[in-house]
Amino acid sequence: AALQQNLDKKLFGQHLVSKVVVKAVRGFLNNTNAKKPLALSLHGWTGTGKNFVSKIVAESIYKRGLQSKYVHQFVATLHFPHAHSINLYKDQLQSWIRGNVSVCPRSLFIFDEMDKMHAGLIDSIKPFLDYYELLDGVSYRQAIFIFLSNAGAEKITEVALDFWRNGRTREDIQLTDIQNALSVSVFNNKNSGFWHSTLIDRNLIDYFIPFLPLEYKHVKMCVRVEIESRGYAVDEDIVSRIAEEMTYFPREERIYSDKGCKTVDAKLDYYYD
Helix, strand or coil, X not given: CHHHHHHHHHCCCCHHHHHHHHHHHHHHHHCCCCCCCEEEEEECCCCCCHHHHHHHHHHHHCCCHHHCCCEEEEEHHHHCCCHHXXXXXXXXXXXXXXXXXXXXXXXXXXEECHHHCCCCCHHHHHHHHCCCCCECCECCCCCEEEEEECCCHHHHHHHHHHHHHXXXXXXXXXXXXXXXXXXXXXXXXXXXXXXXXXXXXXXXXCEEEECCCCEHHHHHHHHHHHHHHXXXXXXXXHHHHHHHHCCEECCCCCCEECCCCCCHHHHHHHHCC
């Protein structure tokens, strides 16, 4: 219930995300006989809410949220920076996951910047995501894996723009309109850590979840929530000014914020010094 409430209250313009994440996480946690770990792959432009959603998922399962010792975050450019060390990273990653799931079967692993990860590295965790009952005496079936990536964002925007140009609302977009095209796009993207990945090839990712680009009205929602979180009364003049300072694309129509809500926090510092 907390997961649903937090997404309803704090995530804007992402009807597909709210629906799929809540359904997937709730169903998985209530399943006493899961056949494999839960694997979610979140895709979309910067600032559309991917990190935010993984944070809310962590907070809905663990008392200390992202601070929990059972939640493990990997950032590609920080933890796996060098292409020549890929074999070392594979060993380290397998060892880390094995060790932590042995301690707590309900461990959460978050992989950020999947689009900057070296191709082939993520395939080292394939055995942990597969349909094995036990691997060396350890069951991974209660673990959760969340992947965050900008890869596939162009495909998501393409679908959203088609709907807009045909006079249909973004709420008309269904997961079936995007999911297959998104997984194919990510699989064939040479700049993605999922490039020709066996995780996709073997259907081990349960859901490819598209984060739609955010519109002007969604940016304003983000600004209001951020102002309230700082304890100030909402000033609609400031809300509009900050939303107008954002840059929007495509150049002609100017529908979507190119940074989503990413810079709202910094822009508010300017107005509330």
